[in-house]
Amino acid sequence: MTRHTPDDIRVVTNQAPPLVGHNVITADHALVEAVVRHGSEEVVADLTPLGEEAGTAEAREHGILANENHPQLTPYDRYGNRIDEVRFHPSWHWLMERAVGHGLAAAPWESESPHAHVRRAAGFMAWSHTEPGHGCPISMTYAAVPALRADDALAKEWTPLLASTTYDPGLRTPSTKRGALAGMGMTEKQGGSDVRANVTQARPTSVDGEYTLHGHKWFTSAPMNDVFLVLAQAPSDSAEDSGQGSGHGGVTCFVVPRVLADGSRNRLDVVRLKGKLGNRSNASSELEFDGTVAHRLGDEGRGVRTIIEMVAATRLDCVLGSTSLMRRSLNEATWHAAHRSAFGSRLADKPLMQNVLADLAVETEAATALAMRLAAAVDRAGDPHEAALRRIALPLAKFWVCKRTPFMVAEALECLGGNGYVEESVMPLLYREAR
Structure with a gap:
């Protein structure tokens, strides 16, 4: 009978090392x-540099830390002023800065690159x-x-900031920032995806194209972003009352800045912040509007369009x-199978495991081919x-x-x-996020 010393039981064998030190782009x-093919x-x-950085131990660790340390909502400062700020762990900012x-x-x-959206799609993946x-x-x-x-x-005001490659977090006047981020608020408690049931009201002010919003949004991610596209109901008699609206009324799209031009914070x-199935790093929130300044984007009643x-x-x-x-999960599965032994040989050498991994690889490669084909269609917008193809194939x-x-x-x-x-x-x- 073999006896194990205390030192022996501290020696770990037959475990796969962390999947790090590879280039996520060139390995795929x-x-x-x-x-x-498309670029x-x-x-x-x-x-290639992006792929190399994505495969580092440092990047893996920041991903874990960003989910272990959840974003924290601070509604008021120490003096009682309403600030509605969300504080993120440094690992979140590390990831955002590089993205x-x-x-x-x-x-x-x-x-000006003819393959800009293909490049971005591959990099995003x-x-x-x-x-x-x-x-x-x-x-x-x-x-x-x-x-x-x-x-x-509005496009000239915001596009250069949104297209910037400088991550500049914090709530400040847009004109003083080197880069900006955008969000979206459509759904409400009573309607969900049925945005025609939205009840948030948009009331025109005396300024052309400006409104104030009064209502709520049920699910708005990343509330620390600089600007949001929001849906609200414009009154059908707004043109008659103020002379500024289009007069159509109904569901309308609005641009809502987090900080106003004079430096004050928008209401x-x-x-x-909502606890949700999926990742824990992103701050998904519920918002309330009460006199929130908004700028009409497009015509009244054409918000969905x-x-x-x-x-x-x-x-x-x-x-x-x-x-x-899919790809990250496949990588982890194949890496584990290549390093783990059972019943006398590596898992990767077992015929049944090979069948499973092959099926996973085929599904992943099919999704990759489809995704990149759709990204190429964006590059050929004219x-x-x-x-x-984009109109039909994207939702499918x-x-x-x-x-x-x-x-x-799951497999x-x-x-x-x-x-x-x-x-x-x-x-x-990965499984929670996939759901």
Whole structure:
């Protein structure tokens, strides 16, 4: 009978080391092929530093810390002033700074490269391996620009800041900032996705195009962002009352700055941060408006048509983000199988495990090919065929890929056995996010 000394039981064997030290871009052959197919080899080379940083132990650690240390709402300062600030862990800011710096926010809209959106899509997928939650404000910032184009003045005011590659957090006057982030507020308690049931009121002021909002929003992520696109009901008699409205009334889109031009904070109350299924790093919130200053974007009564441009762009990022979850899960599963032994040989050498991993790889590569094809369609915005493809394929792709992701991630998690159910493996986070 073999006796184990106390030193022996402290020696750990047959465990896979952390998956770090690899390039997330160049290690993903399906992604590289798609970027070359729809872009060029130069785009791949340009993304290589991003892929290398995304695969570091440092990036993995920041992703874990951002979810272990949840954002904290501070409604009032020490003197009793209402400030409605959300404080994030330094790891959140580390991730955001690099995501913005790598041009994953709205930079493609100001780029002259014919492959700007393909590059951004591949980078967004790769960088999301670090942590999925901070992709939300990055995605909304990207998506806000096409909707803002409904008003030339508002687009000129905000697009350069949103397209900046400088991360400049904090609530300050927009004109003093080197970069800005955007958010979106559509749903309300009583309606959810049925935005026609929204009850938040927009009341026109004496200033052309300016309104005050009175109501609430049920789910608004990243309340520390600089500007929000919000839906509210404009009164049908606004033109007659003030001479400033369009007179149509109904659901209308508005631009709501967090800080006003004079440096004062807009009246926007963060009621609470929501505990939710998925990541814990991003601050999803409920908001209340009571005299909140807003600027009309597009015509009254055309709010859904106006904001649908933002929704369409976020649909693309839903496909990209879900595909990233698939790829990260596949990477973890194959890495574990390559290092873990059972019943006399490596898991990766077992025929049944090979079948499982092959199925996961096929599903991941199919999602990657679809996602990059849709990103390429954004680069060819002037082509009627590509425009039709985006309009039809984006919602279908979002439905299919997002529906398939939870099953795929669950299967990948099971490849790790009991190790996959431990939070430190990151697999539980990926599974919650996939749901």
